[in-house]
Amino acid sequence: MSDFSPGQRWISDGEAELGLGTILNVDARSVTVLFGASQETRTYSSRNAPLTRVAFGSGDRIQSTEGWQMTVDDSKEVGGLIVYIGEDDAGELCELPEARLADTMQFDQARDRLLTGQVDRNDWFDLRFRTLHHFHRIEQNPALGLAGPRIDLIPHQLYIADEVARRHAPRVLLADEVGLGKTIEAGLILHRLLLTGRAERALILVPASLSHQWLVELLRRFALEVTLLDEQQSQAQGEANPFEAGQLVLASQDWLFANPHRQQQALACEWDLLIVDEAHHLDWSPEQSGPGYACVGRLAAQVPGMLLLTATPEQMGLESHFARLRLLDPDRYHSLEAFREEEQHYVEVAEAIDALERLPGEDTDRGRVAAVIAEPDSLALLDTLADPERGDDQHAAARDQLRDQLLDRHGTGRVMFRNSRRHVGGFPARRLHIEELEAPSSYRRVLRRLARDEDYLDELLIETGLDHPEVLIYPDATYRALTDDPLNTEPWWQFDPRVTWLLERLADDGEGGFADDKVLVIAHDRETAMGLAEGLRVLGGYQAPVFHEGLSLVERDRAAAAFADQEEGCQLLVCSEIGSEGRNFQFCRHLVMFDLPLHPDQLEQRIGRLDRIGQRHAIELHVPVFAGSPGEKLLRWYHQGMDAFSAPHGLGSEIHAAFGDTLADSLLDDEALEEVIAETRALFEARLAERDAGRNRLLELNACRHERADAVIAAIRELDADKALTRYLDQALDIFGVDSQELGGGIQHLQPSPQMLDGLPGLAKGEEGFSATFSRSRALARDDVQRLSWEHPLLREMMGRILDGPMGNTALALLKHPAIPAGRLMVELVFRTHCPAPKRLHLNRFLPPTAVRVLLDESGANLTDKISFTGLSKAVKKVKKAVARDLIKSRHDRLRELLDGAEAEAERELPSIVEAAQVRMRAELDAELSRLEALSRLNPAVRADELEALRNERTALDQAIEGTRLRLDAVRVIVTVGDETR
Numbered sequence: 001m002s003d004f005s006p007g008q009r010w011i012s013d014g015e016a017e018l019g020l021g022t023i024l025n026v027d028a029r030s031v032t033v034l035f036g037a038s039q040e041t042r043t044y045s046s047r048n049a050p051l052t053r054v055a056f057g058s059g060d061r062i063q064s065t066e067g068w069q070m071t072v073d074d075s076k077e078v079g080g081l082i083v084y085i086g087e088d089d090a091g092e093l094c095e096l097p098e099a100r101l102a103d104t105m106q107f108d109q110a111r112d113r114l115l116t117g118q119v120d121r122n123d124w125f126d127l128r129f130r131t132l133h134h135f136h137r138i139e140q141n142p143a144l145g146l147a148g149p150r151i152d153l154i155p156h157q158l159y160i161a162d163e164v165a166r167r168h169a170p171r172v173l174l175a176d177e178v179g180l181g182k183t184i185e186a187g188l189i190l191h192r193l194l195l196t197g198r199a200e201r202a203l204i205l206v207p208a209s210l211s212h213q214w215l216v217e218l219l220r221r222f223a224l225e226v227t228l229l230d231e232q233q234s235q236a237q238g239e240a241n242p243f244e245a246g247q248l249v250l251a252s253q254d255w256l257f258a259n260p261h262r263q264q265q266a267l268a269c270e271w272d273l274l275i276v277d278e279a280h281h282l283d284w285s286p287e288q289s290g291p292g293y294a295c296v297g298r299l300a301a302q303v304p305g306m307l308l309l310t311a312t313p314e315q316m317g318l319e320s321h322f323a324r325l326r327l328l329d330p331d332r333y334h335s336l337e338a339f340r341e342e343e344q345h346y347v348e349v350a351e352a353i354d355a356l357e358r359l360p361g362e363d364t365d366r367g368r369v370a371a372v373i374a375e376p377d378s379l380a381l382l383d384t385l386a387d388p389e390r391g392d393d394q395h396a397a398a399r400d401q402l403r404d405q406l407l408d409r410h411g412t413g414r415v416m417f418r419n420s421r422r423h424v425g426g427f428p429a430r431r432l433h434i435e436e437l438e439a440p441s442s443y444r445r446v447l448r449r450l451a452r453d454e455d456y457l458d459e460l461l462i463e464t465g466l467d468h469p470e471v472l473i474y475p476d477a478t479y480r481a482l483t484d485d486p487l488n489t490e491p492w493w494q495f496d497p498r499v500t501w502l503l504e505r506l507a508d509d510g511e512g513g514f515a516d517d518k519v520l521v522i523a524h525d526r527e528t529a530m531g532l533a534e535g536l537r538v539l540g541g542y543q544a545p546v547f548h549e550g551l552s553l554v555e556r557d558r559a560a561a562a563f564a565d566q567e568e569g570c571q572l573l574v575c576s577e578i579g580s581e582g583r584n585f586q587f588c589r590h591l592v593m594f595d596l597p598l599h600p601d602q603l604e605q606r607i608g609r610l611d612r613i614g615q616r617h618a619i620e621l622h623v624p625v626f627a628g629s630p631g632e633k634l635l636r637w638y639h640q641g642m643d644a645f646s647a648p649h650g651l652g653s654e655i656h657a658a659f660g661d662t663l664a665d666s667l668l669d670d671e672a673l674e675e676v677i678a679e680t681r682a683l684f685e686a687r688l689a690e691r692d693a694g695r696n697r698l699l700e701l702n703a704c705r706h707e708r709a710d711a712v713i714a715a716i717r718e719l720d721a722d723k724a725l726t727r728y729l730d731q732a733l734d735i736f737g738v739d740s741q742e743l744g745g746g747i748q749h750l751q752p753s754p755q756m757l758d759g760l761p762g763l764a765k766g767e768e769g770f771s772a773t774f775s776r777s778r779a780l781a782r783d784d785v786q787r788l789s790w791e792h793p794l795l796r797e798m799m800g801r802i803l804d805g806p807m808g809n810t811a812l813a814l815l816k817h818p819a820i821p822a823g824r825l826m827v828e829l830v831f832r833t834h835c836p837a838p839k840r841l842h843l844n845r846f847l848p849p850t851a852v853r854v855l856l857d858e859s860g861a862n863l864t865d866k867i868s869f870t871g872l873s874k875a876v877k878k879v880k881k882a883v884a885r886d887l888i889k890s891r892h893d894r895l896r897e898l899l900d901g902a903e904a905e906a907e908r909e910l911p912s913i914v915e916a917a918q919v920r921m922r923a924e925l926d927a928e929l930s931r932l933e934a935l936s937r938l939n940p941a942v943r944a945d946e947l948e949a950l951r952n953e954r955t956a957l958d959q960a961i962e963g964t965r966l967r968l969d970a971v972r973v974i975v976t977v978g979d980e981t982r
């Protein structure tokens with residue numbers, strides 16, 4: 001097709017940058033071409049015009065002058081002009097005459113670039129092929145999205161992340177006990193969803209006091225950059241919707257819940273995932289729901305994925321807990337009564353699971369299991385397990401499957417994940433130190449009068465404006481509130497023996513003293529915290545930062561950072577109750593509870609600041625109390641009534657609901673107190689036994705399935721140990737122009753060289769770059785060192801740029817080979833599977849871009865199996881660009897024929913690739929689908945839309961894989977030269 005006709009599209013061999021040209025005029029001697037994009041016209045001799053006809057083939061994407069795009073299927077010729085036939089982006093059949101091709105179309109494709117003489121360096125070509133190879137490997141790895149983050153591999157977290165992130169639009173409650181890593185789990189889920197394309201936009205709502213911590217954790221551990229939004233930032237956006245300012249938006253709940261206009265704006269955006277931390281604050285009751293619940297409720301109705309995080313799901317009562325489950329799945333959780341009723345049966349299920357371990361054995365155990373299963377698949381498994389004739393392997397397999405089925409099909413396991421310390425193990429001991437002090441006269445006066453005069457309590461409540469029983473528990477607050485009392489002129493911290501006691505301990509460098517340690521002090525009230533800090537300063541010269549809800553975020557973060565600093569930081573931090581919620585202070589082992597909170601869950605929240613992953617010492621809990629005071633009675637209730645200081649038990653809400661009021665009424669009455677303690681203890685023990693047998697047991701069994709967790713960890717470790725990553729990174733850094741310098745200890749410093757290709761993450765030109773290591777443990781030990789993995793943004797960016805752009809898709813090299821005469825051609829082509837599908841399908845897990853390499857000699861003979869890519873790569877020599885261009889031009893026609901021939905060779909490989917992908921996809925999705933279908937018959941926790949989505953996903957994947965095509969991704973021309981050594 002070398003005859004020119006007006007309207008045809010050609011490209012200049014020498015000036016490819018002019019873009020797509022259109023033949024304007026042709027006469028016997030010359031041809032005139034208009035290059036519309038660059039507004040240039042050229043006239044060439046028609047006999048040897050340096051022009052190449054542009055002809056697209058099947059699978060190519062082309063663009064019309066009007067801007068719409070299509071994928072070419074076929075073409076026909078009409079009056080010397082090509083008309084392309086194919087599908088537009090809406091899937092409609094369409095035609096596009098070449099005259100209407102956009103002038104601005106880029107020539108990125110290997111064939112066009114090669115034939116127009118645009119050749120890249122050989123090492124680029126090499127890197128491109130290797131990128132494709134590694135990308136193919138990594139995208140299918142079951143640990144994708146979980147291997148990159150800078151975290152310790154903790155089984156329960158990885159199990160949850162793997163289980164949740166594989167679901168369609170996951171909606172779950174992450175309710176691990178305080179400090180077990182819910183933030184990490186949410187981060188892992190988000191990271192995996194982002195990397196697999198299943199989510200692009202997320203809104204993260206956290207208490208204001210935690211926004212900075214979240215920001216830092218997401219960046220430091222997950223390399224995720226989020227936009228922190230507040231009112232000031234929002235106003236800076238002017239008229240624009242501030243929630244559109246980033247893909248990942250972090251906002252404070254306090255701000256959003258109080259601001260209807262901003263809520264409207266948040267609702268006007270499209271989100272894939274909503275994350276709500278400390279979700280126990282979303283309170284609800286049949287009479288009224290709080291503003292937080294209402295706001296999250298509106299978002300929940302609209303955002304497909306949702307993670308609610310709370311360590312104390314029942315803190316606001318069972319009704320509120322149920323209401324939060326309803327936010328996640330309104331169909332499943334429609335009736336509180338039904339929910340309560342269902343819970344009654346969990347004991348039987350948990351007993352059946354325990355019985356599995358004893359089978360084959362007693363008939364009674366078989367009966368226990370049989371009583372809770374009905375499905376034929378489960379019954380068949382039970383037959384196998386109960387049959388003593390079967391081998392151990394068969395028993396083990398049947399036991400595991402039955403256990404999974406029982407866990408899957410009963411309880412809240414699919415919606416709620418709750419790990420406890422007892423199950424996770426490895427946590428330090430907690431030691432309680434009670435310091436009995438004598439109450440000062442100012443406090444005693446009030447107590448004495450209360451004991452004498454029954455009506456005084458009411459008077460006191462009116463006079464102080466405090467609540468009951470706070471007025472009894474917090475004597476310093478009562479003292480401060482009694483401003484009219486002429487005796488109350490001194491600041492309370494001047495005479496409060498708790499202050500003196502604390503000062504003594506701070507100075508004590510003996511055993512049990514705090515002199516060499518950090519100390520966290522928590523007081524219920526903000527005024528108490530502030531007064532205490534003042535007392536410590538005035539009386540002891542201690543500069544203790546105070547951390548309370550009245551401080552700005554920056555002030556709070558500054559206080560937390562000053563405390564965390566090991567070398568120069570301060571020894572103690574004084575916090576108020578809510579100021580400290582969710583914070584990480586596990587570097588500290590002494591907690592002083594200056595007073596006690598009124599709710600057991602708050603007590604657990606306090607201890608949870610220190611008792612977190614990463615705590616290396618036993619935790620010392622110090623409680624100063626006034627002998628015989630209501631505060632001491634409260635302490636006894638916690639300690640003797642429910643072992644509240646020894647370990648979390650998750651029963652706090654229930655106990656508080658049952659006895660909170662009676663306790664409040666017993667704080668001045670020893671006898672009544674003994675009774676409440678005894679009753680509390682009885683309920684505590686009964687509930688513990690009951691719930692350990694029933695719901696808790698099911699939740700625990702479900703919260704981490706160890707085999708799955710082990711498999712995920714094994715896959716991550718394999719990626720961690722991948723030597724190919726080091727080699728690949730070295731090569732890529734070299735090509736992208738990044739200097740790497742060994743700093744010793746497995747750490748390297750990456751720095752942009754003056755030649756760096758622009759804009760790599762963390763490597764802006766002229767800046768100093770960053771230090772990094774491949775080692776997980778080193779990265780965990782050093783905050784200033786990034787962890788390099790296949791998931792690191794730098795790696796992903798470099799790989800993405802190579803795969804999405806033309807870099808290295810053409811090359812020309814020389815080969816000296818004694819057996820091949822000089823001047824012969826070879827072409828090495830890399831085809832890549834092309835399979836357009838929406839990102840959210842994450843098609844890559846079954847069919848990631850797959851390379852098909854074809855090596856042809858000049859005669860068209862296929863040498864692919866005879867000479868490997870690596871073998872050839874090592875043997876070839878580079879050549880100057882101008883020489884390469886001439887060589888290509890001189891062999892144009894043969895090259896075209898070889899390219900066409902290679903395509904036919906590559907096509908032969910396609911059916912087996914497609915079939916293998918289909919088999920993989922069906923095996924996984926059919927198994928998941930039948931599991932979910934069986935599940936949905938028994939466990940309504942499977943949402944109808946989840947099942948429907950999975951069916952649709954399977955159909956869509958099937959169609960997408962079926963439609964896979966091969967496209968030429970890169971081509972290298974190899975020209976043999978004589979062996980000079982002969």
Ligand SMILES: Nc1ncnc2c1ncn2[C@@H]1O[C@H](COP(=O)(O)OP(=O)(O)OP(=O)(O)O)[C@@H](O)[C@H]1O
Nearest residue numbers: 151152178179180181182183184311582584612613
């Ligand atoms: N896998 C891990 N690797 C390293 N550090 C971890 C890991 N998991 C948790 N941590 C650390 O342990 C602490 C507690 O984790 P996190 O904040 O996620 O717990 P949480 O369950 O959300 O706590 P809370 O109930 O107080 O909100 C944090 O400092 C976190 O960085």
